[in-house]
């Protein structure tokens with residue numbers, strides 16, 4: 466079980482104990498001073514320390530330097546929490562202190578979880594289970610059971626049936642959105658049954674490219690409302706068959722598109738996406754978070770791909786020359802320091818050799834969608 470020590474920001478503990486990370490086997494400890502942080506890491510051989518970068522009683526930079534002076538504590542990764550915009554001097558100090566990562570507040574829960582997943586080398590949650598209600602027909606031989614999906618991913622679904630299924634291991638499932646006419650059908654294995662066979666956990670098997678495409682069309686997005694903000698989790702590929710129009714009716718005045726699950730965008734899909742953004746009313750605000758490299762690359766090549774929206778954070782390729790390690794890091798736009806026509810980019814400590822991880826793309830090209838720096 467991995468141990469995390471957090472100091473200086475109570476909200477962060479809340480994010481770590483709720484949502485995606487709650488499922489990971491992690492223990493937490495909250496500290497209020499630099500000394501207590503060092504003691505906790507030493508005592509529990511902690512995997513991760515999260516500290517505010519600079520407050521009088523808990524100087525994260527100093528704790529980081531102190532940890533790096535002790536070889537036995539080198540395995541502990543350090544993420545600093547920065548309030549307000551990052552500065553060139555802070556980026557330099559963090560790199561010199563051997564900081565592994567940092568996050569600029571305010572930062573959303575999903576974003577923070579991605580940072581922690583990456584630092585602890587937990588699997589990134591790729592398949593967001595969509596709590597979508599689809600009409601479902603489960604076929605077991607000649608018998609057909611009617612019901613609804615409770616959630617759906619590209620790999621499987623949870624289905625609630627009107628009548629119990631009974632002892633069956635393999636089924637064929639037909640799914641349909643209530644607002645769509647077309648069905649899709651896929652074979653599935655019954656992984657578990659609850660409530661006397663009325664609730665099923667299914668894993669899809671033998672997917673053809675066609676069923677895969679149909680599933681992607683069904684699970685392309687999920688909407689979650691959070692205090693006046695609609696967070697849209699995007700999933701799958703944006704291609705010529707992608708139908709984004711039903712999404713247009715579901716967006717509110719404040720939207721954040723979480724694009725971590727976008728794997729591939731071709732030119733047809735990009736145009737369909739840009740057309741969706743054009744339907745958003747002038748007075749409505751929208752942002753993009755955790756943008757995958759596929760999404761970010763398109764955003765930088767295609768004018769209009771982000772519409773009037775602002776990119777909050779994106780996946781960035783990093784490389785260590787010392788040991789030839791590649792990593793993808795989540796960077797917040799607020800973590801980049803505007804300088805001249807471009808940006809100063811953060812550097813991080815390489816977890817493998819202790820060397821320096823550097824941004825491994827041409828900044829002017831990869832960050833074209835962010836520059837020139839926009840005025841507030």
Ligand SMILES: [Zn+2]
Pocket residue numbers: 785786787788789790815816817818819820821
């Ligand atoms: Zn290295």
